Amino acid sequence: MVLKVLVADDISMLGLQKLDVLANTEVVIRVGMTESELLEEVKDADALLVRSQTQVTAAVLDAARRLRVVGRAGVGVDNIDVAHATKKGVIVVNAPDGNTIAAAEHTFALLMSVARYIPLAHRSVMAGEWKRKNFIGVELLGKTLGIIGMGRIGTEVALRARAFKMKILGYDPFLTEERAAELGIVKTDLETSIRQADFLTVHTPLTKDTRHLINSEAFASMKKGVRIVNCARGGIIDEVALCAALEEGKVAAAALDVFENEPLPADSPLKEAPNLILTPHLGASTVEAQEQVAISVAEEVAHILADEPFKNAVNLPALSAEQLTVLSPVLELGEQLGAFMGQLFSGDLADVQITVGGEWTKQDTGFLSRTVLKGLLAQGYADEVNYVNAPTIAAGIGLSVSDVKQARSKVYTSFLSVSASVSGVRHTVVGTLYNGSRPRIVEIDNYRIDAEPYGSIIFTYHMDQPGMIGKIGSLIGEAGVNIASMQVGRTESGGEAIMLLCVDRMVPEDVVTNIAKVAGVRKVRMLQLA
Ligand SMILES: NC(=O)C1=CN([C@@H]2O[C@H](COP(=O)(O)OP(=O)(O)OC[C@H]3O[C@@H](n4cnc5c(N)ncnc54)[C@H](O)[C@@H]3O)[C@@H](O)[C@H]2O)C=CC1
């Protein structure tokens, strides 16, 4: 099958060329599609590449039957319905680093512009005026710059502001005192940054917490004559409140690169507000940034379509190639244990506990519960489950999932245990790796066992009495099916026992029925693992 990569926004060809490594792939560039054209084009797309223009809505994701990844050539993913993508098992990747410097430099250009009214002065000169008194600015030297959001871009802005000898206040829930000291800035709370700033710049994503973070109440608490820049996302600053603050002179000047509605509507009141400088979302618009984000996102998409490790997913925990090399047999064990558990104990599933024990607790095993859940939920609890949507599906069916780390292991160097309540009965399956790479099931409930979790398996619960192995083995043999290996386990002599037979292929249903009829057999299950 030919893979289709749909490019819906203007993305540098240098990046798109990175997709050439994919065999059998068609790159379809359709910039500026209407919504209905996008809904049609995305139907058979395996990957969708966008910048900030294309809205990747739930409807777009629902229309896409084969979509595996949405790649965002940039940072902000607020034009993508990430929650819906996650539910549908579609990976969302972005390019977090490529445009940091471009956005920081544009922020600085805007800071200089609000200090010295440069675009307004330019417009006046072009109109034939020479009004030097109208454009008396202020210096940055010694002024206080408040930075809300001290991530990649906020940090680069701070470093540049230091060169201008500004006093810098930073607010970010993740900013530590140590990091602030290292950067030569003062860590404050939100209110202090807003109250004390001569210049204020925002560098957070747009979220429910940051929408209208700078509102009329915030403007009221600011210094008179404050200057404001938003080169992050429209909506972080309340545009109506900003217009009012500019009108009354509370804000001396402001600059916006981003807007609540983009493109800016023709009748936007922002166009009439005094001392307001507007740029059309140019923060990332440098040759360098556009090449970097395009290359980064195209490489990520190519990795995903080729089933290779990738790092910039916004809806999956990061897993480096090195981590993946170390962890991949453990992840495989997790998926196999989940599948084994789901097939052996079918019923109403509740309260899954995933315990990592021994040496593995030293690894970042954040991904592991996804593989266990994928294996488990695929056994009739959900359709189309993958690593992206497994936790969302679990939450959707009301399944509580807990991850536990147990540093000490009495028996195994490392182990993984999956325990769940199935129709009110708690069951546990434990696995480990032999020689660090070969998955084995080593415990089923209280039974010790040693079996490979692959292929066709016949599993019985029966009385521990003479002749059981022979009778069951004969029924399988008479059906012409070869037994590759056999494991038995019991808790006490003459009590209940288990038998796990790895067979070369599935036995017919009537053979399973006949095994169930053997005197002493309590339950029989035929499992088919990958
Ligand atoms: N104008 C443009 O063309 C561009 C705009 N952007 C925007 O800039 C934003 C920031 O980009 P980066 O610095 O690369 O992201 P980042 O993820 O490195 O930094 C964002 C920071 O905001 C902080 N934050 C989140 N919620 C907060 C809150 N309520 N209060 C204070 N801080 C909060 C986070 O802790 C984080 O440190 C992006 O989300 C994007 O929307 C990014 C690139 C270009």
Ligand SMILES: O=C(O)CCC(=O)C(=O)O
């Ligand atoms: O793609 C663009 O030009 C916008 C960049 C941006 O806003 C982002 O990376 O968040």
